[in-house]
Amino acid sequence: MRALRTLFAALLFLTGVAGGASAWAEDAAGRTPEPHPAHGKGEHCVADTAFMRRNHMLMMYAHRTEVLHEGVRTPQFNISGCVNCHAVKGDDGKPVSFASEKHFCRSCHSYAAVQIDCFECHNSKPQETGKAAAAENGGEDAAKLAAFLRENKK
Amino acid sequence: MSSCSGGDGKAAVDRRGVLQAAGAFAGTVLAPGVTLYAFGGGDAQARPVDEPASAKQRWGMLIDLNKCSSGCTACVTACKDYNGLKSTGRPEIDAQWIRKVSLKDPNTGVVRSAPVMCQHCASPPCVDVCPTGASMKRADGIVLVDKHICIGCRYCMMACPFKARSFIHEEETDQKVNNPSGKGTVEGCTLCVDRVDAGQNPACVDACAKEGGALVFGDLNDPESEISKAMRAQPSARLRADLELDQGIHYVNLK
Numbered sequence: 477m478r479a480l481r482t483l484f485a486a487l488l489f490l491t492g493v494a495g496g497a498s499a500w501a502e503d504a505a506g507r508t509p510e511p512h513p514a515h516g517k518g519e520h521c522v523a524d525t526a527f528m529r530r531n532h533m534l535m536m537y538a539h540r541t542e543v544l545h546e547g548v549r550t551p552q553f554n555i556s557g558c559v560n561c562h563a564v565k566g567d568d569g570k571p572v573s574f575a576s577e578k579h580f581c582r583s584c585h586s587y588a589a590v591q592i593d594c595f596e597c598h599n600s601k602p603q604e605t606g607k608a609a610a611a612e613n614g615g616e617d618a619a620k621l622a623a624f625l626r627e628n629k630k
Numbered sequence: 631m632s633s634c635s636g637g638d639g640k641a642a643v644d645r646r647g648v649l650q651a652a653g654a655f656a657g658t659v660l661a662p663g664v665t666l667y668a669f670g671g672g673d674a675q676a677r678p679v680d681e682p683a684s685a686k687q688r689w690g691m692l693i694d695l696n697k698c699s700s701g702c703t704a705c706v707t708a709c710k711d712y713n714g715l716k717s718t719g720r721p722e723i724d725a726q727w728i729r730k731v732s733l734k735d736p737n738t739g740v741v742r743s744a745p746v747m748c749q750h751c752a753s754p755p756c757v758d759v760c761p762t763g764a765s766m767k768r769a770d771g772i773v774l775v776d777k778h779i780c781i782g783c784r785y786c787m788m789a790c791p792f793k794a795r796s797f798i799h800e801e802e803t804d805q806k807v808n809n810p811s812g813k814g815t816v817e818g819c820t821l822c823v824d825r826v827d828a829g830q831n832p833a834c835v836d837a838c839a840k841e842g843g844a845l846v847f848g849d850l851n852d853p854e855s856e857i858s859k860a861m862r863a864q865p866s867a868r869l870r871a872d873l874e875l876d877q878g879i880h881y882v883n884l885k
Binding site (some may be wrong): 541542544545546547548549550551556573597598599601603 | 774827
């Protein structure tokens with residue numbers, strides 16, 4: 477009799493746990509899903525993924541001033557390189573623009589609620605004339621790039 | 631380089647490629663600075679991508695109005711094509727980087743047709759009045775708008791005596807890589823700065839070479855460049871010389 481009661485309690489407990497877990501799972505499904513941006517072409521980006529996640533905006537910010545004011549046109553941090561490598565194809569097999577939720581930049585920026593103005597002027601789709609910024613040296617090390625950013629912040 | 635020759639485009643490219651290769655070879659052998667002149671007339675040689683524009687060069691253009699016919703708009707079309715300037719359907723607000731202007735002498739009635747674009751002044755009024763620093767002059771004399779920091783106030787448009795700048799009134803899509811362009815900013819002739827940095831002529835100059843060959847582009851600081859030689863050979867003038875803006879664009883047979 478006692479064993480039967482224990483079994484019953486154990487069953488109740490398990491049912492409760494399972495019920496709770498399923499409720500939690502429903503909560504998670506109701507949240508904004510985490511973005512999973514598509515991988516770019518090639519083996520590496522111009523730097524490590526973690527470094528790029530944190531610093532891509534600083535690199536592009538420094539680069540735009542270099543290009544326009546000084547005429548330094550290194551292809552590495554060029555926005556057209558980003559767009560060319562990270563093109564995401566839509567249902568029609570053609571690369572999508574920033575207007576689509578699938579766009580590489582948009583997938584994260586929508587999630588993080590960070591508005592970017594790049595594509596008000598720049599084209600968000602790959603262009604034939606644009607050069608890809610593939611890392612020829614297999615990705616530079618983060619220390620070197622951090623030094624570059626420090627120098628350009630002055 | 632090919633601006634006065636009127637030869638076909640392919641030949642011009644080949645010659646340019648050879649010159650660039652020659653420049654690279656000279657760079658390995660000769661001291662820096664010698665390379666510019668070593669092979670003669672290298673006024674449009676490509677600068678290494680990681681090297682900033684320098685005041686050693688002063689880019690300019692010489693426009694011979696005797697070779698510019700009134701009906702021809704090759705330069706305007708080439709500019710629009712290369713820089714992706716699209717028609718909005720309302721011509722009065724379309725961006726115009728270069729336009730053909732008719733100049734009439736009131737005394738004699740003689741009419742001339744002249745291409746007018748940003749004159750790339752050494753003392754540009756548009757740069758003086760810009761409140762954000764968006765309107766700026768590069769070390770090599772090319773006057774540009776940094777659209778990243780342009781707020782679209784249009785003071786530069788009011789200050790420019792040549793009506794050289796345009797405001798973008800409507801949203802743009804499918805812009806060219808070489809000319810990112812968007813609503814609410816001002817833009818104007820860049821002398822096709824990306825082509826110049828790559829050692830090429832501006833798009834209008836290459837287009838004109840196939841028509842009248844009225845446009846010569848080059849380095850005003852290089853005494854051996856085609857443009858310097860042409861300017862020594864004949865008198866040239868600048869628009870509104872009384873303003874003393876020291877423009878990079880010069881005209882021949884203006885009067």
